[in-house]
Amino acid sequence: MHPVRVDGRTLTNGLVTVTMADDGSIERLVDHVHGDREALPRGQRAAELRLHPDVPARWDAWDLDRPHSRTWSSPQDASVEVVESGPLRAVVEARFTIGSSAVVQRTTLTANCPRVDVEVRVDWREGERALAAYVPVAVLAPHSSAEIQFGHLRRPTHENTSWEHARHEVMAQRWLHVGEEGWGLAVVNESTYGHAVRRSATDTGEPVTTVRLTLLRSPAYPDPDTDRGGHVVRFGIVPGADVVAAQEHGYAAHLPLRGSVPSQPGPDPSGARPLVEVDGPGAVIEAVKLAEDGSGDVVVRLYESLGGRRSVGLRTSFAVASLVETDLLEDANSPAVAGRRALSGWNGEVATLDLRPFQIVTLRLARAQA
Numbered sequence: 001m002h003p004v005r006v007d008g009r010t011l012t013n014g015l016v017t018v019t020m021a022d023d024g025s026i027e028r029l030v031d032h033v034h035g036d037r038e039a040l041p042r043g044q045r046a047a048e049l050r051l052h053p054d055v056p057a058r059w060d061a062w063d064l065d066r067p068h069s070r071t072w073s074s075p076q077d078a079s080v081e082v083v084e085s086g087p088l089r090a091v092v093e094a095r096f097t098i099g100s101s102a103v104v105q106r107t108t109l110t111a112n113c114p115r116v117d118v119e120v121r122v123d124w125r126e127g128e129r130a131l132a133a134y135v136p137v138a139v140l141a142p143h144s145s146a147e148i149q150f151g152h153l154r155r156p157t158h159e160n161t162s163w164e165h166a167r168h169e170v171m172a173q174r175w176l177h178v179g180e181e182g183w184g185l186a187v188v189n190e191s192t193y194g195h196a197v198r199r200s201a202t203d204t205g206e207p208v209t210t211v212r213l214t215l216l217r218s219p220a221y222p223d224p225d226t227d228r229g230g231h232v233v234r235f236g237i238v239p240g241a242d243v244v245a246a247q248e249h250g251y252a253a254h255l256p257l258r259g260s261v262p263s264q265p266g267p268d269p270s271g272a273r274p275l276v277e278v279d280g281p282g283a284v285i286e287a288v289k290l291a292e293d294g295s296g297d298v299v300v301r302l303y304e305s306l307g308g309r310r311s312v313g314l315r316t317s318f319a320v321a322s323l324v325e326t327d328l329l330e331d332a333n334s335p336a337v338a339g340r341r342a343l344s345g346w347n348g349e350v351a352t353l354d355l356r357p358f359q360i361v362t363l364r365l366a367r368a369q370a
Contacts, residue, residue, distance in 0.1 A: 186250070
């Protein structure tokens with residue numbers, strides 16, 4: 001158990017320590033799991049909000065031109081206070097204005113969790129401006145890894161070519177990871193998909209990789225009132241994360257637990273098993289659903305998420321009479337499955353799957369009659 005302790009504006013749970021700045025951003029972030037490593041470059045802050053001019057050359061509501069990042073406005077008239085103080089979680093709330101908009105920014109640290117969660121509530125009143133959050137990381141990252149559907153992409157953090165220079169804003173679905181040998185950091189999100197990642201250095205030569213999240217925009221055309229009003233944006237920072245941890249925290253932030261359904265009702269709910277599970281990292285269950293034909297069969301869709309080959313076992317907490325591999329339309333006889341099957345074994349309890357890099361697999365399970 002790692003309860004949260006609060007000392008002034010410093011929050012710690014034994015896994016990470018967070019110290020808040022006067023404007024509600026994070027001025028210190030320490031990863032205790034990996035040798036008390038400082039995640040932030042000296043003198044720089046994470047979850048720092050900046051308001052940039054945003055006037056694209058051509059397509060106002062669709063383009064995001066590079067010059068918008070050169071100048072910015074910072075939070076004004078900030079008040080910061082601890083509104084929850086543990087032991088299960090601690091929350092620091094900052095209230096300020098930025099431009100013409102009022103902001104409430106809440107930073108949360110939870111017991112037993114290395115992720116620092118940030119919630120930004122904005123009464124958005126801007127015109128032709130973009131609100132961005134910055135996360136500078138003290139690493140020399142040659143590339144960033146960003147989730148796409150059923151996998152992830154690596155993109156360089158340098159600008160050696162005109163193509164790389166043009167990709168100043170990229171998409172990340174649930175998470176984005178930067179790191180160097182032995183250590184990294186993930187930025188996970190609930191619904192903010194526009195990111196920029198670039199390398200730089202401090203005055204003393206310390207390498208810095210900065211992740212920028214575009215939170216809100218206010219184009220003048222075709223609707224000058226675009227997105228005006230209240231918004232809630234949430235993201236998280238996970239120091240010490242590898243790609244596997246980035247995936248886990250990305251799912252947790254994007255699809256938080258809404259409730260629980262015991263798979264095996266009984267007097268001891270702590271002994272209940274998951275409905276469907278796979279052994280080992282790298283295979284991610286994306287969906288568990290009933291078959292579309294109304295037969296009552298259970299359909300499980302999973303994919304290989306790390307870009308490697310691996311063999312995994314899939315188990316269920318319910319009795320299964322038969323199991324077949326299908327295509328995405330749940331057709332077991334599809335030519336799309338023939339010759340490329342991942343299912344290599346089924347003994348009535350465990351299905352063995354031999355997965356290729358980023359392979360998507362759909363299984364159809366007929367439940368045994370009670």
